[in-house]
Amino acid sequence: MKVIGHRGAMGLAPENTLLSFRKALELGVDGVEFDVQNIDGNLLVFHDDTLERTTNGSGLLLDHSIDYLRSLDAGQGEKIPFLHDVIELIDIDTFINIELKGLRTASLVMELVKLLDKDRYKKENFIISSYLYSELFLVRQLDPDIQIGVIADELPDVALSFARDVNAYSFHPSLSLVSKELVEQVHEEGMLLYVHTVNDPDNIAKVKAMGVDGIFTDYPDRVRQG
Numbered sequence: 001m002k003v004i005g006h007r008g009a010m011g012l013a014p015e016n017t018l019l020s021f022r023k024a025l026e027l028g029v030d031g032v033e034f035d036v037q038n039i040d041g042n043l044l045v046f047h048d049d050t051l052e053r054t055t056n057g058s059g060l061l062l063d064h065s066i067d068y069l070r071s072l073d074a075g076q077g078e079k080i081p082f083l084h085d086v087i088e089l090i091d092i093d094t095f096i097n098i099e100l101k102g103l104r105t106a107s108l109v110m111e112l113v114k115l116l117d118k119d120r121y122k123k124e125n126f127i128i129s130s131y132l133y134s135e136l137f138l139v140r141q142l143d144p145d146i147q148i149g150v151i152a153d154e155l156p157d158v159a160l161s162f163a164r165d166v167n168a169y170s171f172h173p174s175l176s177l178v179s180k181e182l183v184e185q186v187h188e189e190g191m192l193l194y195v196h197t198v199n200d201p202d203n204i205a206k207v208k209a210m211g212v213d214g215i216f217t218d219y220p221d222r223v224r225q226g
Helices: 018-026 066-071 083-089 106-115 133-142 156-165 180-188 201-210 220-225
Strands: 002-006 031-039 042-045 095-100 126-130 147-152 170-173 192-195 214-217
Touching (some): 002 018, 002 220, 042 066, 042 106, 083 095, 095 106, 106 126, 106 133, 133 147, 147 156, 180 192, 201 214, 214 220
Parallel strands (some): 031 095, 126 147, 192 214
């Protein structure tokens, strides 16, 4: 079962920062997950629509320039990183789950993946995931082979139908949706099931027993210990 650091190791370091990703790597995760948003053609690794929760800035993310956003403190002196900085940090034995958080991210992400050093980064190192069906549909149009992950917090049948349509590699239901029956259904479709976001030791044990293929977690150390 894969251990996937959610926004790095956000329970242990400021989320979606290089510090958080380094912490996840130190803990021996199999993969890291993070969010990307398009700011004037630049891909920043950031989750929220607004700045207050995770930085010393304020207002809507999309209302600000890239220079202003990069000047902010994202926790413990860390900056909001560019996507290419995060990818450069990740070692080749760790897969990278890029969640398309904002609109107009698909083409920029796929362009970057295409430009990466093929000796270091293989296509199978990446999963491109999202709640945004339109973005994932575009990803599949741009690349018939890239691994796609479909995220679902509700209506699993609808999400699974879309996952089938885009030939998804993996299905990412929330903890509240996952069941042994869903795991079996996803496996019958030929996909892997990675559940999000699981932090409590009892829930970690519970989903392990259901046969999930991986766990997104804020605390990778807890999954390793379980």
